[in-house]
Amino acid sequence: MKEISYGIFLDKSSGKIFTKNLVPGQRVYGESLIKIGKDEYREWVPIRSKLAAAIKKGLKQVPLSKGMKVLYLGSATGTTPSHISDIVGETGIIYSVEFSERMMREFLKLCKQRKNLIPILADARKPSSYEDLIEKVDVVYCDIAQPDETEIAIRNCNMFLDHGEYIMLAVKSRSIDVTKSPDEVYKSEIEKLKSHGVKVMDWKKLDPYEKDHAFILGRF
Ligand SMILES: C[S@@+](CC[C@H](N)C(=O)[O-])C[C@H]1O[C@@H](n2cnc3c(N)ncnc32)[C@H](O)[C@@H]1O
DSSP states (O other), rough: EEEEEEEEEEETTTTTTEEEEEEHHHHHOOEEEETTTEEEEEEOOOOOOHHHHHHHHHHHHHOOOOOOOOEEOOOOOOOHHHHHHHOOOOOEEEEEEEEHHHHHHHHHHHHHTTTTEEEEEEEOOOOGGGGGGGGOOEEEEEEOOOHHHHHHHHHHHHHHHHEEEEEEEEHHHHHHOTSSHHHHHHHHHHHHHHTTTTTEEEEEEEEETTTTTEEEEEEE
């Protein structure tokens, strides 16, 4: 098992990636668990998590490490947040915003096991509604599949991110504009980020793991 970025491990023989399980014995979405010495690793499945897909596609950097604070927009039932929870560890924190009550009900079960996940039932379009619950963070992660998601991400960055910190954005082409080709959509979202002063460090198309999706890493 080789550590390819802080807290992210590659099994060279299978090509699978893993995080070290913060809650040994517990699966989150049916992923496999393997024990090596006294540590347990959880497979990070790229067809289930866009960040895992971006890593598999060779994303240049994953700006996550122990103790970091993350604002996660669109946590759903917690698949990707659970791996970020493994990486940032007990001293880190993931403020997790989700507006679907049904998703949040499932997510709350995970938050009981993982104390670094903080659930926030709110609309990411209105960051002022959760302003009092959140401190400044190191990373804003946005995966909400909305036509205006880049604007929403920027609004949250303006509020909770210092300049020089990181933004990670999962782009679902069809949610943004069905009339444009995915490549045109990715290009226009990248230009939008740049026009707001974001330095785009890398981006990857996520096929074959996620069709017509891209993942963008930038510095705010
Ligand atoms: C593609 S799923 C996220 C999957 C998750 N990020 C993962 O990788 O495990 C998108 C989620 O964003 C949520 N969402 C969409 N618009 C939102 C908004 N304006 N505010 C908060 N959550 C939103 C949806 O309810 C859905 O659960």
